[in-house]
Amino acid sequence: MATTMSEPIARTSLHDQVVDRLRDMIVEGELDPDTRINEKALCERFGISRTPLREALKVLASEGLVELMPNRGATVASFTSEDLDETFPIIGALEALSGEIACEQITDTEIAEIRALHYQMVLHYQKGELHEYFQINQTIHEKILAATHNGTLTNIYNSLSGRVSPARFRANMSKPRWAEAVEEHENILKALEARDGQTLSRLLKTHLANKRESVREALFSEDGAAV
Template identity: 40%
Template structure:
């Protein structure tokens, strides 16, 4: 696969970012520069510039004299990030409820109908993609570039672990219920209600990830 773009290192960074999110570059794995150069048909210079970008985003970690490794999100990372992003996305929901037009609500209605269909069918990957689109739509409606910028940076880190929470027992239905509560407040133009519902939604994601981690440890202990 050959990468072609006016800004080659940006395109390489985008390619590697998606491979990290998809799990093709696994958490903790070594980034083999020679192999990537051969596969992407590029020189070391744009690759190394791309690795600097991903390291700055927190998706890679650089170890002197060893190279780059795909970042692993720890439980402490999640404990520290989720309260922050709950506050930030809660504020976005507050602003979105004040800003949303009837056309915006119609768009959100269609997205939530799609979300419900995926939940009922148990399509976790499709549900996650639609869930992500809903969060993006709310951030856009908030129309605050500073909020969007900080949330975007944090979401890149959380994307390494966030999908796992949907595998917690009962989480898919719970997540849908939380989303519908946020949407009901947005539709009613209830800023404070939307903010509270979004904070609850994000904090419960953290609780679900704790449950996934607990179940994983339990399975390992009994295997």
């Protein structure tokens, strides 16, 4: 079965490169949601014709990152409070599953890696370095995912969390929530070390539920506008 997103296999085809590049641009916030994507401009920028660009847009639309309006072009999909409520439970369920599987499969070395990352992350927390914290945080979740050796799971997870990750979402986090998150991670590490799949699964699920509220606050609190 073709797994399209994760493996770093030969990327000879222009089309694949464009998909990746466009996805990056969206995630990095270079393209604003709800404003029409100018095909011609993008083509010139990429130095390609419209054919591969349009193919890429259609793939990204099927991933949910792009919205296509017939005869009226494409836009970066906006992310609403409703989308938050639809996606996070799913992400939570997938993380819970990954925790369960990981506990059965993970090696001591892999755990050691995650442990090292964890304490590095705690350090960033103590220094108040939010960006670096997020960076390592994401890496830890990716490591757990990788320990499942389930490429399909990884792909689906990445695709879903990609909808949430545009740069504007890595904004900020309240002090008490941050402390709580670190504590949750403390417990996640313990469960992983004990290879207690049930507990890890439960922890990850509530971790995600809390994160959802944290993201909601960061996104939809003051201005109320869907970004």
